[in-house]
Amino acid sequence: MLKKSTSAYVHIPFCTQICYYCDFSKVFIKNQPVDDYLQALIREFRSYDIKSLRTLYIGGGTPTSITAQQLDYLLTELTRNLDLSQLEEFTIEANPGDLTVEKIAVLQKSAVNRVSLGVQTFNDRHLKQIGRSHNEAQIYSTIDALKAAGFHNISIDLIYALPGQTMEDVKENVAKALALDIPHLSLYSLILEHHTVFMNRMRRGKLNLPTEDLEAEMFEYIIDQLEQNGFEHYEISNFTKPGFESRHNLMYWDNIEYYGVGAGASGYLDGVRYRNRGPIQHYLKGVNEGNARLSEEVLTKEEMMEEELFLGLRKKSGVSIKRFEERFGLSFDGCYGQIVKELQANGLLKKDKDFIRMTKKGLFLGDTVAEKFILE
Ligand code: SF4
Incomplete structure (x- = not known):
């Protein structure tokens, strides 16, 4: 018998804003059939008959863009048949400003034990420029509320080399990130992807990006500062205080198989890398017909x-x-x-x-x- 995977990725493709740099599988949430989607997703998840997982990761899109009731349904149904004693890490991605009191209460009573926040930058002007809808004050209030609710395994994402960003801006961001007193941080440089607002602007010569040298200087500065402050650079883009490595992401880098569930999600099972159908209606139809997958690749x-x-x-x-x-x-x-x-x-x-x-x-x-x- 094939060995069962012990990790799962679950994709929530909805967002309350569409950021100018983003090429992830996502749609604007307004007028989307969110309830139907969640039911289909649970159906797909159940089709694997998963009894036990070590890591579970809900990513997006923005998982916290759905209502508190929908979030409650999702978290309850995902863990309904799971042996929770085996579940070491259960992460949900969230955006600052999305986490209302009700949603935090839902997280608190669930098995979620890690929250990954898409902070990106603390600079309100830059946040606007990249199309994010939160502001600096919401970053602090969200993290305070999470800590008050007992969540201490918190990670933030930061992006550097943003249009118009200077070394001074980066220094300010790092100081503010360190002051949050959280144990994990992911760091990405801005990558221009096709079919994004930023790529269009770049083509029209309207994106003032830092030079490659400045970008390298920024990265070096951030690494130094984080290491001086007790973070280990344990993966190209990731930094951790001792013991807070992302176990789910380590699973990917250890090249271990996992379930991928939801529209546009990728998975790796029984030597096959697969990708699910992306557009919501295609995904719903696929689940109804008993096959959500768009493509499968048997690895040599x-x-x-x-x-x-x-x-x-x-x-x-x-x-x-x-x-x-x-x-x-x-x-x-x-x-x-x-x-x-x-x-x-x-x-x-x-x-x-x-x-x-x-x-x-x-x-x-x-x-x-x-x-x-x-x-x-
Ligand atoms: S970056 Fe995140 S929040 Fe922004 S559009 Fe992409 S998935 Fe949505």
């Missing part, structure tokens, strides 16, 4: 090996050579000895008997190093 051994390296190297702890050899029945050095040597010579990779890991410089350069392991 080579692809699995590449993913093991590409994902694993994102972590400071690196990739286990022993695990690789056991999993694929191949000599690690035979496959990658030459690439590893070159990256070591450039000071980007370290290797000991059991692990290969990125150096500080390698982590700083991010995916460009891991990409070297993708064979043509």
Whole structure:
């Protein structure tokens, strides 16, 4: 019998605003059939007959854009048949300003034990410029309310290299983030994606982005400050105080299989990477007909090996050579000895008997190093 996965990702594709940089699978919530969607989602979730999970993650979109009653339905039904004693981490993404008193009360009585907030920046002018609907004051009030309700495992997302952002702005953001006294932080540079408002503006020459040098300086400054303040840079984009690593995200980087549920969600089960239908009506129809999936890809051994390296190297702890050899029945050095040597010579990779890991410089350069392991 196939081993059951112990992690699940659940997608809520609704948002109360559409940010100018966003290319995630989402729609504006107004006039959407949210109740029908939630029922379909629970139906899909039940189809997997999940009895026990280690990590459960509700992402979006904005999961907290739905009403308190809808949120209550979602959280209750997702955990109805679960052995909660096995559930180590249950994260929900939220936006500052969305979490009303009623919604926080719903979270409090649920099994959720981690909240990831899309803060992005503390600067009200920049928040407006990127199309977010919250403001700085709402960041503080949301975090205070979460802490008062007993949530201490809180993470925030920050974006740097925003249009018009200066080094001074970044310094202010970091100081304000540290003052929140929370244990986890994810950090992304602004990426211009196709079909976004920002990409249009860029094409019309109307987006004043920081230069690449300034962007690198910003990243270096943020890493230094966070490390000086007790955070570990444990993954390319993630920082944690001891013991607060995102267990769900570590599961992705450890290249472990998981259920992906909801419109546009991706999953990885029984060696197959799949993607669900995206548009809500297509998804509803798919669930009704007993198949929500849009595409499935059976990974070849080579692809699995590449993913093991590409994902694993994102972590400071690196990739286990022993695990690789056991999993694929191949000599690690035979496959990658030459690439590893070159990256070591450039000071980007370290290797000991059991692990290969990125150096500080390698982590700083991010995916460009891991990409070297993708064979043509
Ligand atoms: S960034 Fe988040 S809140 Fe903004 S549109 Fe995208 S999914 Fe919605």
